[in-house]
Amino acid sequence: MSRIFSSYLRKLQSSIQNFDRWLQYVVSGYPPFGGVPALTTVSNYPSQPLTTEGSIFDGIFWAVPKKRRSIQRNRTRRRAIEKRVVAVTDIIPCSECGHPKRKEYLCSHCLIRIREETSEIQKQMFKESEESGDLPDKKIVVLYEGEGEEETDKGEAVRVVEMKKRRPSWFPKGLLSASGR
Template sequence: MIPRLSRFIDVIRRIEHNVLNSFFGQPPKELALAYVHNPAPLAPRKFSLQDIIGDGFLMAVPKFRRTIEKRLKRKFGSPQYVLKILQPKTNILVCKECGHHYESGRLCGHCYKKIESETKEIQEKIVEKLSNSPIDKEVIVLYEGENVPDQPKEFWKGKRIIEMKKERPHWFSKNLLQKSTQEPSDSKDVKPTDLA
């Protein structure tokens, strides 16, 4: 049965070959191969990023190397502009009150902590006595052993007195609370001046 089928297929191929030769001349090889065997259909081709880009595309890159001078300036800075190297400070002073070091043009940090704590105590006393109501009148701070200075009644009008139950620190001058617009006082306390 199989040999007869193969003979039949051969006869059909010869007939096709002769008919095609008579009408179209020599058939193209692709057409002839299509009749010889039926290849499996090709799978759809998947496009990848590599197919689209190919070898790649150029981006903005430096064309020349940085010189050693420019590299060092970027790393360490330059004396004409900004110098990034750590340098020793030559503006260090010694505080005459506590002996700690501080930079000129600044307050001594150790002494300032004492002032800050004293100021917080005064603020707490003000809040304790006057509560949180707005303070629209001047407040006078009196330490232990200090009397109300002799002033006319007009001076005390509208002022509030806060009493601290301790002695006045030696660095806290009475003149510090005076306004600069007032007339010079007769007290012998001197305002601190040597703040560098």
């Protein structure tokens, strides 16, 4: 019973406030007559003055530092020991090409050569597949000049891609196979 009474009381109070606003609007001649443009809004809630708590300007003042950082503090922060560059001492010559590389890393010069060689193999593969009209669905074996087909597995269905040049010394035979041997 008290809930129903309190809800009716709230509705009555808001109706009285709306009537009061409307009466002020009619009696006082609001908006003012003259050259000043004004926007009028009638809302159900009474207008509250802006305070420091719950203001629309709350987010603006959050990230403002209280004091300026000195030059010494800025430089110490920027040049911290954790941010210094460490000298690399594990540089060795590549066993294939002789270019310098990091230990346990692939030589970038050799990587470029391997990419070029594999792109040539792919061009040769797709050139043959365009002639025959089918996509490669078998195991692919790459044979260079001077290598025979007796080195391929006879029992399996194998597609042979022949390259018309000698095999590079740094490009091992089992590089493209699944086992890597």
